[in-house]
Amino acid sequence: MWQKWHQRYTQNLMCLKLSTQHYQALLEHATKDSKLECCGYLLGYSQQNQNILNSIYPMRNAHSFPQTHFAFVPQEQLQVFHHCKSQNLQIIGIYHSHPSSPPIPSKEDLRFAYFEELSFLIISLQYGINLASYRISHNHTREERIEILGNSLR
Numbered sequence: 513m514w515q516k517w518h519q520r521y522t523q524n525l526m527c528l529k530l531s532t533q534h535y536q537a538l539l540e541h542a543t544k545d546s547k548l549e550c551c552g553y554l555l556g557y558s559q560q561n562q563n564i565l566n567s568i569y570p571m572r573n574a575h576s577f578p579q580t581h582f583a584f585v586p587q588e589q590l591q592v593f594h595h596c597k598s599q600n601l602q603i604i605g606i607y608h609s610h611p612s613s614p615p616i617p618s619k620e621d622l623r624f625a626y627f628e629e630l631s632f633l634i635i636s637l638q639y640g641i642n643l644a645s646y647r648i649s650h651n652h653t654r655e656e657r658i659e660i661l662g663n664s665l666r
């Protein structure tokens with residue numbers, strides 16, 4: 513089903529750019545404990561509709577059902593804000609994994625739909641590894657392109 517989403521929602525210029533090293537780091541985090549959802553922030557900067565990743569900031573999953581949900585720890589969120597300020601970086605997105613479901617935002621995920629500027633990256637481990645990234649605003653979800661070192665992944 514998500515392939516259809518892919519075709520329908522990649523017809524825009526929005527894009528998340530990352531390096532091979534970032535890609536590997538994200539996979540490592542997602543597969544470290546592959547039964548549980550991993551989560552974290554994507555840091556970098558925005559240029560027009562492109563979010564360019566500079567570093568990933570892994571977070572603890574504090575949700576009481578981490579198999580299918582994720583939640584950030586408020587104290588850790590403050591640390592991210594301080595880190596960004598000192599490193600002159602922006603939060604450009606949020607990532608998390610889906611151990612046993614496709615890379616489609618769940619209803620619960622849509623609670624993060626505050627800022628369309630943020631990339632909402634999902635790493636699905638359901639059938640091998642599948643990444644998809646979205647821009648989510650109120651009741652409006654669009655998939656964006658993911659580029660790794662200038663090559664389009666999807």
Ligand SMILES: [Zn+2]
Binds near residue numbers: 609616617621
């Ligand atoms: Zn999710």
